[in-house]
Amino acid sequence: MASVFPKESDRTKYIHRKFKRLDKKSKSKIKKRKYSNTNWKKISFPPKVKLIEEPNETLKYFNQAFKYYNQNHNVDFDLSNIQYFSPVTIALLAACISSERFTNKMGTRGNVPKNFILRSIFMESGFFDHVRILDNRIKSVTKSSAKLLHKVTKDKVETGIAKENCRFMMNKIGAKYVDDLEPLYVILVEAMQNTNNHASAKVDIGYDWWLYRYEDKSRNIVHFTFLDIGVGVFKSLPVMNWVRRLTNSANFTSNLDLVDDLLEGRIRSRTLRKDRGKGIPQIYDQSKDKMFKDFYILSNDILINAKTDDKIKLDEEFQGTLYYWTMETKIN
Template identity: 75%
Template sequence: MKSVYPESSNRIKHVHRKFRRLEKRRDLKIARRRYSKSNWKKIEFPERVNLIEEPNFTLKFFNEAYKNYNKGHNVDFDLSNIIKFTPESIAVLAACIASKTFTNNMGSRGNLPKNFILRKVFRDSGFFEHVNLIDRKSRTTPAYGAQLLHKVTEHKVETGIAKENCRYMMNRTGFKYVDDLEPLYVILVEAMQNTNNHASADTDIGYDWWLYRYEDKSKGLVHFTFLDIGVGVFRSLSVINWIRKLTDSANITSNIDLVDDLLAGRIKSRTLRKDRGKGIPQIYDQSKDCMFKDFYILSNDVLINTKTDAKIKLKEEFHGTLYYWTMEIKNKA
């Protein structure tokens, strides 16, 4: 009797065709849900959204969106009543909506804040260059001082972007030479490189990160947000391996117990390549420089203030890693 299976030489092609058929069926189901008029869940943001000062309260809304996406729902973001939306929160919203992993390939839509000033901030930030929540006509060119970048590269650090931001801040802070801003350069380069180090073993495909620079002339500050949407520091392979090696791992009750080892550099990257930087320990050391007014690291369920060394265990979890800092303006444009 002739076998129902293809010849051994064709079995791999047979399996590949089978998986492609399954993927098409899955994509078709997602497409049907995406374009269904009744499959939208509204996320109504509160009047004030501040990820750093109110992390649990703010993350609750992002996580609600994440849960709806993963249940196969489209998400409708209602931003109409917002009167305050901090720069780092804008960057996170853009990164989440643009991430297929976060949205589960489902649809997104939304509106602009009624508040005129905040509406202008959204438009000037470059937010709509990456996220299409509303009519494309609402897209505008980012204002001077605002820069929202999304990069996906393989085994490459964008040193040109780091240098450009140093030159920009040299003119805004009164430094005479670009080299005077070495701490800023080091932080940007290490953050870019560390994005890959935080990937899990099965998603280590390159560097996928966001950088948002926003100048608030009313407060005399330039806000920087660097983030990646992914597993986060405390779910990375290097941290998992570190915990496995500890003989007193029973004393570790939460991620916050790992912070001191992380900042001190005792948790090593899973790669020992010479071209790797020092990662978070280096960022932590450089953040102590007086050119930074404040500096925070947010990953998974931990928020660290590197200026005061205060660390907070969060009830809500951030899906990724975020660095946020501000620098004072001394030279007016």
């Protein structure tokens, strides 16, 4: 009678195949179990998010996300119940989620606002060209050709982007020549150049910069946001060197004590080359032009209103440097 078992060589192969299949199953279970136990922390924004008007209230959500990421948690951004999300905050959210320095290379997911108008603003801005936090169905319909939100790496100075924004604003404000927009051009180029000046006192690193332009036709206003997620002005090498000299002869209490020196150009840039721009002092001087309705500089724990010269020390700290301004359009 023939044996019901296969030959020894075939039996060995059969056992190996069986254990191989079991090994695959066990690995699959381990992967699923690992994913299901991954600690996702949720950040739920309030109905209204206004970075400039309510900086402490807004920054605490970003700082909480930064804390979660650095504790090796993944972050789930809940935008569903937001009714108002200021244009400057859209740019900030895109920059933060896209920055490995901010996210610590951890996972990110989220949703879109239920508010139809706000959801449209997110999509039209180009936000989802840079941020991939949704499922495939949503990703496929959020591609934007508007290119309102620019990301440039390695602290490049893109004069073409600066000129394009000047040409865009020329007709909006009723200017006859593009040269009439020189203050806008200077601010954009200086901000691009100055990104590299925010390098750490410890490490010479270049940071990506972001530019977002949003036209609110209902109010005849164009919003501009320029930012980088770096160490911030007050933790940069030039400022740290200045502080070390200050503490030898004066009492230094907070970054507020440095603002006037910074704006008036007494704190020199990290390079003494004459062909380099003047950075924040130049931006500050140009911001006084009447073509700008509002102009703010936010870095670390300091918010500066360049139009009124009001300076506020914040309780919450911003991870980088941000310029935000508005320009009124010509009413037809």
